[in-house]
Amino acid sequence: MLMSRYHVLILGAALICLLAVLMAGCTQPTTGNGSPTPTPTTPVAPSQAFDEKDDGKQVTASLGSAFSLHLAENPTTGYSWNLSHSAGLTLLKDEFLPPPTQLVGAGGTHLWVFEAAEKGNQSVHGEYRRPWIPAGTVVFQDLEGGFYGIAGDDGKDYLPLNLDDQFRVDGLRVAFESEPASDAATIYMWGTPVNLTYIEAPQTYDLHVMVT
Template identity: 40%
Template sequence: MNTRLLMVVAVIILAGITSGCVSDNNNISSNASVEDNVTVIHDEEKQVENTDNSNVAIETMENVVYQFSEDYSQSTAYAISGDTVIIILEENPTTGYSWNMTYSEGLELKEDAYLEASINADLVGAAGSHIWTFEVTERGEQNISAIYRRPWEEITGTEDHYELTIKVISESELINDSGTVTYNNLEGGFYGIVGTDDAKYDPINLPDDFRTDATRIRFTAYTRDDMTGFHMWGQIIELRTISPIL
């Protein structure tokens, strides 16, 4: 396995969690939200870094790398063509069980690898991680599905499943704006963004490093019309990239 893949696994293990104040109309409270279980990794060629382990790429880049844990099953993510999606699921081949994964034609499998939990002899037989790396190649709704089973056994319907929907939009559909981070003393207090022409945005995943009133920023974002906000202030967005205006 190459060094980049090992670094990717290390990032998802150590990544922090950022929580938001919205609910997904299709996946209400019982499902994880995008900011809880996904980490965006920088494109090494762009020299971009994620400074606080949130799911927003710091600075601007053409494409980003998203990685999703098994906790993100049954949820929806957003991307554009050229992005990379990494799925990391726990697997223990010594039990005979393995993940059988299928995916839609708009995703191209770039790498399929297994990472053992440890080389320590005391942990022989411990579960490791199965890692799939995809490139997003087509617009529209793409799907990843996996079932955890022994291949020689009949499917009973009680097996563990993994499902991820990826809505791939065109780059022209992204919000591309600059604005000012604004603290609003409503509903317990939250940070919004006031953009060009006083457009108000309610981001579900504003990184901690940018949660300072009056901070000037540039950003790109997905509109999240599928979500219902508690703040009733501005358009709900999911930030894709963000950078300070110095």
């Protein structure tokens, strides 16, 4: 009787240990919020590098590959690159590389690394401007004889009363500052009348990427 009870205890302990091992094998490490810990991924090394001389070019990239973009930048002037890209590209790195000198005011290089995540025509667009100054696109409105306005990136339309001829280009990207021209009379029923106090056409960069 004692041997039988002893064997039962041994068998029960063995079953408990086996159950614990099986449960441990079915669980997955979790983060602090209880979500499964993501499996680390190996960074994709860039297989191509582009810079200023590739502005406006059409290039080719294989699906899943990565490429880097290097553009000169000098934040001490207040100017920096404002970059946007199509949904088929994944931004992997965005980093400013300081210059290899201690000279005050020296410029460096801005580095971006993208992964070609979707097939088809993809693009990268950059504007070198001061980020705190509003930006927009000059548009020609074929109304009431035709006129030029600025469609702001803030979603508002501006009707500049003193837009110089050099900026009267449909589709031109501009950075501008303005003051309301509340006392001005205009026949154009479009936008808010303003007087420009500052305007410039920023340097732009475009790279067209065909992902195959």
